[in-house]
Amino acid sequence: MEGKDEDVRLGANKYDERQPIGTAAQTHETKDYREPPPAPLFEPSELLSWSFYRAGIAEFIATFLFLYITISTVMGVKRAPSLCASVGIQGIAWAFGGMIFALVYCTAGISGGHINPAVTFGLLLARKLSLTRALFYMVMQCLGAICGAGVVKGFQPHLYETLGGGANEVAYGYTKGDGLGAEIIGTFVLVYTVFSATDAKRNARDSHVPILAPLPIGFAVFLVHLATIPVTGTGINPARSLGAAVIFNRSAAWHDMVSHAIIRIPITSSHEFECCFKSDEYVAASSAYDIND
Numbered sequence: 001m002e003g004k005d006e007d008v009r010l011g012a013n014k015y016d017e018r019q020p021i022g023t024a025a026q027t028h029e030t031k032d033y034r035e036p037p038p039a040p041l042f043e044p045s046e047l048l049s050w051s052f053y054r055a056g057i058a059e060f061i062a063t064f065l066f067l068y069i070t071i072s073t074v075m076g077v078k079r080a081p082s083l084c085a086s087v088g089i090q091g092i093a094w095a096f097g098g099m100i101f102a103l104v105y106c107t108a109g110i111s112g113g114h115i116n117p118a119v120t121f122g123l124l125l126a127r128k129l130s131l132t133r134a135l136f137y138m139v140m141q142c143l144g145a146i147c148g149a150g151v152v153k154g155f156q157p158h159l160y161e162t163l164g165g166g167a168n169e170v171a172y173g174y175t176k177g178d179g180l181g182a183e184i185i186g187t188f189v190l191v192y193t194v195f196s197a198t199d200a201k202r203n204a205r206d207s208h209v210p211i212l213a214p215l216p217i218g219f220a221v222f223l224v225h226l227a228t229i230p231v232t233g234t235g236i237n238p239a240r241s242l243g244a245a246v247i248f249n250r251s252a253a254w255h256d257m258v259s260h261a262i263i264r265i266p267i268t269s270s271h272e273f274e275c276c277f278k279s280d281e282y283v284a285a286s287s288a289y290d291i292n293d
Contacts, residue, residue: 001065032113038127046132055111060144062103062115067148067243070095071166073158075156078163097222104214113214116237117141122191138239145243153247167249168235186224190236193220213235 046052073087073095081085087094104113112129114120117138124134134184153160170179197213221236234240 025237032126039130041131043130043132052133052136056140058107058110059137060140061112062113063141063144063239066099066147067113067145067240068102068151069099070240071152071244073147075152075163076168079159086233089226090206091231093222095224096225097218101214101218101222109213111137112239115141115239116190117239118187118191118237119194122195126195141239142242145239146246149243149247160248165244166233167244167248168233168241170232171230174231180234182228183235186228186234186236189224190217190220193217
């Protein structure tokens with residue numbers, strides 16, 4: 001009993017009852033995660049690194065496969081005599097969400113698994129990557145999307161033209177304002193989920209988070225598509241909207257795609273200002289979005 005009492009006394013002296021909580025506990029000595037410095041705006045040395053171009057190729061391939069699978073699913077639903085005779089809206093949503101889950105998991109260690117210019121732009125504003133890399137990613141994403149939609153049209157040109165080509169258009173009965181509102185909320189949900197799922201503090205606290213990060217991102221894409229397919233066809237990915245609009249090449253698709261892309265710009269960094277901006281420092285994103293040379 002005396003030894004046990006001694007242990008209790010020593011423990012009480014070693015650990016003060018009034019432990020710091022909240023932001024007071026987040027000192028540099030107690031942090032279990034490391035905050036890398038913000039990425040420079042321009043990084044010329046990246047242009048000489050093979051990993052830079054390898055990451056761009058990964059974004060191209062991922063967006064190509066994303067458009068091919070998803071637009072093919074949309075064409076299959078539209079050519080069916082009824083929604084009940086096909087996978088329906090739920091199947092389209094699963095195709096988009098499932099492909100994002102798989103492709104983010106496959107490319108996270110190479111390029112960060114963006115597959116979406118809105119995500120890339122948000123990470124640029126959050127200073128997680130340089131302007132050079134962000135522009136390269138966006139170009140490769142858009143090229144991959146155009147090629148993916150082009151392959152679908154090459155396989156079934158007549159059906160592609162007659163069934164809308166998977167291009168985003170505001171549905172009958174909805175106004176342009178309705179479409180913009182749906183796209184704003186949908187893009188917010190996606191980008192907010194990306195930043196939350198890859199937050200450095202959460203990764204340090206829960207070691208399984210980096211493995212599961214693609215899951216909430218893909219699930220968010222699935223849920224957003226369920227909600228907004230009946231309104232605009234869902235264009236929360238500007239590369240997806242651009243690729244379908246370029247290949248389908250109709251004025252309505254172009255008008256809706258450009259309007260939605262412009263209005264999304266101010267909201268892509270909303271999570272950063274709400275949850276990650278503190279003491280003039282940006283909280284680091286997870287290893288899923290770290291760029292390693």
